[in-house]
Amino acid sequence: MAKEEYRIIEAEAVVPYELALGGTVSNFFDYLKEEKIMGKRCRKCSRVLVPPRSFCPRCFEEMDEWVEVGQEGVVETWVYINMPFYGQVIKVPYVSAQIRLDGSDSGLTHLIAGFDLTNVNKVREIVKLGGRVKAVWSKEKKGNILDIAYFEPVK
């Protein structure tokens, strides 16, 4: 049998989910609607985590102290994505980044945008490791992470 004659069956598994956010994530998204970025501080290790957690992953203690963090932060790392795949939400090309907001002790995953993204070499001149970026808000708020539309480099 020639290689191209190997037979296959086409299969698909599409399953809808309704994933509970829980209190902490719900509150975080409610704050985003008010254009506030809130983290939670661990009373034991004092770290402020954004996104906030209901408990500290390292101390395993409940986190119940909300703290507002800055809307500006530092680019810890980033990646230029120009690779399409099934189910992708953001249209390529886009820049994903880890952003450490002022007053936070963890990196937040989000987009860096607000300029022409078509050429990776031009993007590299604009997006810098260690550079500062600032939140740009979506006009319409849906209560999810994309209520922050993206972060833009601070000039």
Add this chain to the structure above:
Amino acid sequence: MGRAVAVIGTGQTKHGRRPDVSYPDMVREVIMVALEDAGITLKDVDGVVHGTMPSMMEGVSSTHLYFAEAIGAVGKPIMKVETCGSTGQSIAHCGFFWVASGMADIVLVVGSEKMNEGDSQATMTTVFDPYFQRVFAAGAPGTFTMQCMEWMYRFKIPEDKGREAAAMVSVSNHDNAMDNPYAHIRMKVTMDDVKNSRIVTYPVRLLDVCPSSDGACAVIFASEEKAKKICKKPAWIKGVGFRGEESFFGESDKSIWPSATEAAQEAYRQAGIKDPLKELDVAEIYNPFTYQEMIFCECFGFCPRGEAPDYVLKGTFKKGGELPCCPSGGTLCTNPIGATGLIRLAETVLQVTGKAGARQVEGAKIALSHAMGGVDQFNGVTIVSSNL
């Protein structure tokens, strides 16, 4: 460490695109090879451990049940373990624990994957949490590229130097794969080929990245008593280490990768290894991307932090170097993910038992194997030796 445990047999399929066989038939293929290598039959096996990527990759849930016949588990205890890319090391550790505990004498461990039947990057994107990270994720390239950028920035590695060293890692792995009859990608590449290949996620290029492979691996673990009776030249498990970290990429410092560092330290402590560069004869590192191999060399203490590019460029990790890394051609040339971490172990077993053929590192006696998984989240390490 419990009872002494040996590996008495290994098996690998021909890895690559395998539309010629159904998934269960591919799994059975590797069981037959491993049983023959060990010189035992299924009757001798007390229990079976199986692992794959998340079931979404396979298109069938609970693959260990779907494959129960193919892995020889009918009428036997069966265990499934799944830790994404580190699955292969996790299942090996389970086989080790099972025998070390005294609850079984011979355990068959099998890892498998058909990467070409589904959509691997889409599957990997579902490994990210659904609230915060998933919409921005881009499978393995997105994660690994962010990590390598952070690493180069942290240790002030000039981009050109990182690029040059990563290209050398690619050339070296591709050269090594030419010696490995099981490898998926077997072709010579030059430094220029790597540096001029298509950008996947800058600065990572096509030849910095592993292929999507179909394949399976099986490893048979035995107690000291059984191993001495059955096997002329067993490989002894001297240390196992496994560590995890938070699922949020931004929470731990990926440029020094705590879970990789601590997993190796744990395995070294058990094996009594103090200076890995001098004491290890060969390492099989899980290197789906060239830059990752360098970060791992630092985490495993083969060189100081930030200096892996220098060591790569002076040939420390090449075949014939002080500590050859991935003489099999590594994950970079063959990646059926659920099997990959177990292939790393199987390759070190072949090395310390002198059965590695053209890819044999002369006189290898003690070796490290490794795998990583999740969103840069888990790392597992196993040390094997020719001596009990």
